[in-house]
Amino acid sequence: MRSPLHLKLGELELFVLNDGEIWLDGGSTFGVVPRVIWSKLTQPDEQNRIRLSMNPLLVRIAGQWVLVETGIDRKPGFKHRELYRLSEENPLLAQLALLGVRPEDIAWVINTHLHFDHAGLNTRWQGGRLLPTFPKARYVVQQQELEDAIHPHERSRASYLPENIEPVLEAGLFEVVEGETELLPGLRLLPVPGHTLGMQAVELESEGRRLAFTADLIPTLMQTPLLYIMAFDLYPMTTLETRKKMYARWLEGDYLLCFTHEPGHPLGRLIQTERGYRAEPVPGLDSRPSS
Known part of the structure; x- marks a missing residue:
């Protein structure tokens, strides 16, 4: 498992953590892209999972x-x-502990969306009860996302698990926002609908340097081309339009991108060529906290 990656973004201290691996169906992950093409980028296992x-x-x-x-x-x-x-087990808490960060030290949890592979440690079993993992945090979510998670339809129900949502609701810890929001100076939330209608990306800026956490708008470096849209996206044509808008923004602003599901190096930058968009990894970052 990868150790936390450390970087400085102006005055901001960032750590890209790792909560282990997930193996998903390759065809579903690449949508309409044929296996003969996507299998050149990543090799599936015997069950066609990547x-x-x-x-x-x-x-x-x-x-x-x-x-x-x-x-x-x-x-x-x-x-x-x-x-x-x-x-x-979830490695996430162990990675936080390596950095000297306790669950009660977290002031804000940003849920890009509430699918089980992104909000799974919102809660955990403690004393025989499911309780919020980060008891002093505000859990920030878009209003649309919370409504859709509480009232899922047939296609989305399997991705929204009540155990990750209801204990946070009962504790009154959700901080609901609507639309583009500056949560803290230098930290902005932007709606990026398509995968779900209420998904949000996170933008950070300090001293002229910028980073965007892409959520499932661009899960991995491999899926940067505009049409490499997952079959898991509930609104794929909305994803396409959102990608066009955000790619232009992130390219013009020279954003470093952090990819939520990238199995290799999780940081990269967008590149636009005559053949369309792609991303290249940004290597050489420190993997240790600064002293």
């Missing part, structure tokens, strides 16, 4: 710890873990 990662982002900003995404839900048990080739 290896992806969960890459939450930890940010130190204005003296507060902000956690973007909480990894995957392992609470449903063995069959669930076997289906996605998950490890038995």
Whole structure:
């Protein structure tokens, strides 16, 4: 498992964490792109699953710890873990501990959306009860996303697990926002609909340097081309239009991108050529906290 990646973004301290691997069906992950094409980018296992990662982002900003995404839900048990080739435990809390960060130190949890592989450690079993993992945090989510998670339709129901949502609701810890929002100075939330209608990306800026956490708008470096849209996206044509808008913004602003499911190096930059968009990894970043 990858150790936390450390970088400085102006005055901001960032750590790209890892909550292990998830193996998803390759055809579903690449949507309408044929296997003869996507299999040149990644090799599937015997069940046609490809290896992806969960890459939450930890940010130190204005003296507060902000956690973007909480990894995957392992609470449903063995069959669930076997289906996605998950490890038995969530590595996320151990990675936070390596950095000297306790769950109660987290001031903000940003849920890009509430699918089980992005909000899985919103809660955990404590004393025989499911309770919020980060008891002093505000869990920030778009109004549209929370409404859709509480009242899912037939196609989205399997991705929204009540165990990751209801204990946070009962504790009154959700911080609901609508549309583009500056949560903290230098930290902005932007709606990026398509995968779900209420998904949001996170933008960070300090001293002229910028980073965007792309959520499932661009899950991996491999899926940067405009038409490499997952079959899991509920509104694929909305994803396409959102990609066009955000790619132009992130390219013009010279944003470093952090990819939520990239199994290799999780940071990259957009490049536009005559053949369309692609992304290249940004290597050489420090993997240790600064002293």
